[in-house]
Amino acid sequence: MMNKDQWKPSNGIVLESNAKQAIFTNDNILVQAGPGAGKTELLAQKASYLFQTGLCPAPFNILAISFKRDAAENIKDRVSKRVGKEEGSRFISKTFDAFAKLIVDRFYLVLPKDLRPRPQYEISSNSTQTKIYEHAFDYVPDRNAVNDLLKVDLNDINPQSNNYKFWKYMLMGEEKTYLTFEMISRLALYIIQHNKYVRHIIRSAFPFVFLDEFQDTTVLQYDIFRECFLNSESKITAVGDNKQQIMLWAGADKEIFGKYTREFRATKVFLKENHRSALNIVKLQKLMYEKIDKDINPDIIINKNKDEGKVLKLSNLLCK
Template sequence: MSRVYPEDWRPQGVENLEPRAWQALQQAERSVLVTAGAGAGKTEFLAQKATYLLQTGLCPAPRRILAISFKRDAARNLAERVAKRCPPEQARRFNSYTFDAFTKSLLERFRAAIPDAYRPPSDYRVVMPRRQDYHHFLDTHFFPGVNANQLEKAITRARLPIANEGSELQRAVATYWQSQYNDQEDVLLSFPMINRLVELLIRHNHEILKALHLSYPCVFLDEVQDTTYAQFQLLRTAFDGSEAIFTAVGDDKQRIMVWAGAMPDAFAQFEQRFAAQRISLICNWRSHEDLVRIQHVIASRIDPHVEEPEARAHRLVDGEVAAIWEFATEEEESDCLAQWIESEVQVGHVEPHDVAILVRMHADQVEGKLFPAFANRGLRIRNVARNVGDIAIQDLLGEDLTKILLRLMRLGSTDRSPENWNAALLDLQYLEAIDPADEVGQQLLQGRLQKFVREFRRTLRGLDPVPEAAAEAAQVALDFIGGGVLRRAFPAYQRQPDFDRVWNGFTLLFQESLQHAETWSVALDEFEGLGQVALMTIHKSKGLEFHTIIFYGLDNQTWWSLTPNRPEELNSFFVAFTRAKQRAFFTLCAERGQPIAWLERILIPSGVQKVTF
């Protein structure tokens, strides 16, 4: 594709951008910090800016754009949007990672360059320590003056190398690193530890640092308000002294990860450290005017100086769009929710998978309470927080392995699927590094895919769609791609245990999906959650949107921490409310707890109805 002059470039895939988005997009001389409220289209803005930089040559070949998100599905979504807007030779120069995937990829590529004392073996295992694991370590190694929370934070922040001397906390951190390397059969590394190893690596190896500077003149950072001290320090180590231009986006009203180590002043830190120009987007493309008006009341409580957004979505439903539903018992609550959703589905107002039930925590417990009433109404709940094997369903659905296999299995289970055919061809092109301009290579790919699809359809016709056949059917698709090819293409799968974790989760969920399906195609719908009401925590809902959200448990026992002096909890409430495109409801149960009076005094005058059942 020929280069486009910056003044001639137009947005791709959308009619236009708001004036402030244009300003932030065209700023290529200095870093920008884009503050964008709920529904402002942060991901779309980043995709458009990436397209602008690539197509105008402001990020010239072979240099690349590094994009870092916090959630796997956000990183994937951003990469897919850029791929739709740019030709493949440009899209390949857009590298979209999560923070964890980025650091892990550097560890895999440059492990041999890590100083001897901290260099892990190639067969290290990634672990997710729980609070009780830190308690056990402290008890076993006798550090009575340190608690688990202090240890966890210190491990995340401490720069390597760590001397086993000084304060008790420093000695505990040093001993913890030694124990993770020496006290088990395998070396065990958490993602915060991988972050620290990579920070040490690039701090002590100027050749790797130089390679980063040459590769990435443009760096995108999504959800900047969630950046931890360690992640911010890693960015500084990697790009201080370079000419990299940052584009960071986020919303400090959605800062809900301070409990997990996010910096409380990430915006100010970023603005100061990278001399960033702050630009605020004003439009809300997700929610209609009635919801946006209520959202602004909550936002003003968080930040009295926040600008009122402009609602750009249309209201498509009649009746109440925001309410607190009050029930006497949990049984009545479950029955009414199931009855209401069933009614809305039957009259065609909404599909089950366009409804989300959000919870503060303990999604598994809520699933157990709701399941009988929903089953009696013929409704299914998809608890995406639930693990299949060692991976949560929501994380599994965002994996590259899952996306690639699902496309192939869709082709095998249907007579015609142009969308999946084109996507599968792009997958093969990427996996096998075929140049889009190589006509012979492209024809060979098409021929291989046509042959596979014909044979795969015959295979599936000969297999009954039962749970026992799940692994066999999935293995046929995997064999066509090649496990080794996938591991080479995606750094996250280069280690066999990491690949197995996703593969095992895929086959287990596919087995479950076949328990409720009469055909392979229906099983794949089940796998992806079509026709099922989504159940997830607020933290997992961040970045998503649904036609209707129902927050379960707006009472002073379920959400005991939602008090006026804990701003992060009000931020969480704001996040929950703003997932809704058309309607947002909250349930209150007298059997479980009492109303949160101070919050109701804010909501009810703003237009949130209170309905007693």
């Protein structure tokens, strides 16, 4: 344990001024940065700072939510290497799907009986969903028909609707309960919307929340996060890059940064350094950023690497 003024980043890392602001702030914050800027490393260093200075003492935890499993494992490993296994055990790193599953597995008993899964359930395959649909409606559906029945607001579901009938077959089949991650997320959202005690438990356990790859967050995932932490005492750090928003086809919310900064009153900062790309590649990135985004500071990308890498005109490549 050390004083806040004594803390320094591990591994001899030198933080740029905006990274320091993101780590030391006691406000909700959005960190935007391009590839190679060290967004995940920033979260690992911030976890180290919170643990080592006693700002997040036991038994409290830090919750880190990532879009992909490998990203969740990566940041967990980084934190454990910096603070040790004992402190690292209080760094709870999950994907959004795993976080929703955690809520359902622990609090499913608060659900209404007609929406309550059995405690032992299986994650269904597409073929299983198709078979259940055939059993419920006596004909073979296309894939979109099945997906549409799963995407329903459980607060407004009509007991006479096909959505309700299909959910009942999935939840309370003759032998097993089958759930999809879509269903798990919607059940988790229903739980935290309707049970203030569950919200209190989650907020009390996690005074600090990190959101990695924030640009890929879907509307449903953001709804779960917002219901859990909006107007709470938990401090949120979100990192991402709207130029890497490649999951719009899978439901990523293209307005996610604006929603978050507005609703959580978050400060927005940009990381300027690029620690990965060769200098000439960085120069090209800088020119492209200046052309496509007027809000980006022309000095947003800096690189301390050697003058390496080649940038060729497309016409030159075609001639070869």
